[in-house]
Every structure is written in C-alpha cells, then in structure tokens.
Amino acid sequence: DGGITQSPKYLFRKEGQNVTLSCEQNLNHDAMYWYRQDPGQGLRLIYYSQIVNDFQKGDIAEGYSVSREKKESFPLTVTSAQKNPTAFYLCASSIMYSTDTQYFGPGTRLTVL
Amino acid sequence: AQSVTQLDSHVSVSEGTPVLLRCNYSSSYSPSLFWYVQHPNKGLQLLLKYTSAATLVKGINGFEAEFKKSETSFHLTKPSAHMSDAAEYFCVVSVSSGTYKYIFGTGTRLKVLA
Numbered sequence: 001d002g003g004i005t006q007s008p009k010y011l012f013r014k015e016g017q018n019v020t021l022s023c024e025q026n027l028n029h030d031a032m033y034w035y036r037q038d039p040g041q042g043l044r045l046i047y048y049s050q051i052v053n054d055f056q057k058g059d060i061a062e063g064y065s066v067s068r069e070k071k072e073s074f075p076l077t078v079t080s081a082q083k084n085p086t087a088f089y090l091c092a093s094s095i096m097y098s099t100d101t102q103y104f105g106p107g108t109r110l111t112v113l
Numbered sequence: 114a115q116s117v118t119q120l121d122s123h124v125s126v127s128e129g130t131p132v133l134l135r136c137n138y139s140s141s142y143s144p145s146l147f148w149y150v151q152h153p154n155k156g157l158q159l160l161l162k163y164t165s166a167a168t169l170v171k172g173i174n175g176f177e178a179e180f181k182k183s184e185t186s187f188h189l190t191k192p193s194a195h196m197s198d199a200a201e202y203f204c205v206v207s208v209s210s211g212t213y214k215y216i217f218g219t220g221t222r223l224k225v226l227a
Contacts (some may be wrong), residue, residue, distance in 0.1 A: 004156075006156075033215075040122070040219060040220075041219060042203065042217035042218055042219045042220055043157075043203070043217045045214075045215070088154075090156055090157065092157075097213055098209050098213055101147065101159060101162055102215055103159065104149075104156040104157040104158070105156050106155055106156040107154070107155065107156050109154065
C-alpha cells in the first residue's frame with residue numbers, strides 16, 4: 001500500500017538534546033512538508049521541500065533543520081535551540097508543490113522531559 | 114491575503130442527527146478548499162476537496178460540502194451523525210499565487226452524543 005510513514009510514534013527528549021523524526025513516503029511525490037500541531041492553533045508549516053536536494057523554511061523554522069537527500073525521505077531534526085518543542089509533528093506530501101492535495105502521515109508526538 | 118475561519122471550535126450533536134461544521138475563507142484568487150478529519154493522535158485524513166468544478170462536493174463517509182462564492186463559505190455537512198464521526202475537523206484553503214500555501218483553520222471538535 002502506498003502511503004506516508006512516520007517514526008517513532010512517541011518520542012521523549014531531555015532538554016538540550018537534538019532528536020530526529022523520520023518521514024518516509026512511497027507515493028512517488030515530489031513535494032514534502034513538515035507541520036507542527038499545538039492544541040487550538042491548527043497546523044503550522046516548519047519546512048517544505050519541492051524536490052530532492054531542495055528545501056525551504058516555512059513559518060516557524062527556528063530551532064529545526066531538515067534534509068532531502070532522497071525523494072522518499074524528509075527527516076526533521078528538532079534541535080536544542082527550539083525552546084518549546086513539545087508538540088505533535090505531522091509530515092505530508094503532494095505530487096507537486098502547487099495546489100495539489102497534501103496527504104498526511106500518522107504523526108509523531110514529541111515530549112520534552 | 115488568504116485566510117480561513119472555522120466558526121465553531123466545538124460542536125455537539127446527537128447520533129443520527131445532521132452535522133454542520135462551518136468554514137469561511139478569504140482569498141484574492143480562485144481557491145482550492147479542503148476538509149480533513151483527525152482522530153485523536155492520528156494524522157489528517159482527506160474528506161473532500163473543491164477545485165473549481167462542481168460546487169457541491171461529495172466526500173467519504175457520507176460527508177459533503179458546498180462552495181458558495183457569494184458567501185465565501187465552504188461548510189461541511191452530513192445528514193446523520195455516527196459515533197465514529199467524533200473527531201477534529203480542519204478546513205483548509207490553498208492558493209497558488211506566486212507562493213503556494215496550505216492555510217489551516219484552527220479546527221472544530223465534533224462530539225457525538227449517544
């Protein structure tokens with residue numbers, strides 16, 4: 001089955017640690033996205049990638065980093081510079097970076113201890 | 114500028130009664146509009162989308178939405194609520210005008226009472 005997988009489902013981090021969230025898709029989509037979800041705030045865009053080896057900052061990129069070395073993979077690193085990283089993180093992809101429909105993974109819940 | 118407003122943060126209905134979740138949008142260009150559903154600790158699932166074809170859009174699980182340009186609305190409806198419909202629903206506007214962006218509403222939490 002085609003789809004988007006995210007791992008792990010739950011992640012706990014100590015303050016001062018960097019952690020990496022995995023996102024993999026087998027839909028052959030060119031574009032991929034990372035969103036952060038906080039209660040009552042909807043989803044906010046962290047980073048996006050239109051094609052392999054390219055990525056752009058979204059609305060709340062500070063304290064995060066990404067890479068796009070393969071079409072299928074778009075990992076997100078939450079660095080120690082992110083002051084309030086506890087949130088639900090969602091990865092999405094679309095055929096192209098346009099008005100195409102975005103499809104979402106199951107999410108990773110990150111908690112800072 | 115583009116924006117989307119979900120008019121109710123919480124909606125409660127009884128099982129078997131109609132569902133109405135309201136969404137208004139603002140856009141200087143012809144928008145694409147979407148409704149997604151999210152169950153607790155899950156990702157977003159696409160319910161339906163409007164992309165300038167028919168104004169009445171049918172989606173999965175018996176949901177439908179009507180695009181009303183004059184009212185700048187895209188309300189989501191279902192004739193008869195089921196317990197499994199209890200979830201959070203997000204309205205999204207997408208516009209490609211030089212910079213493409215998916216703009217999310219803040220969500221409506223639907224509660225279905227037995």
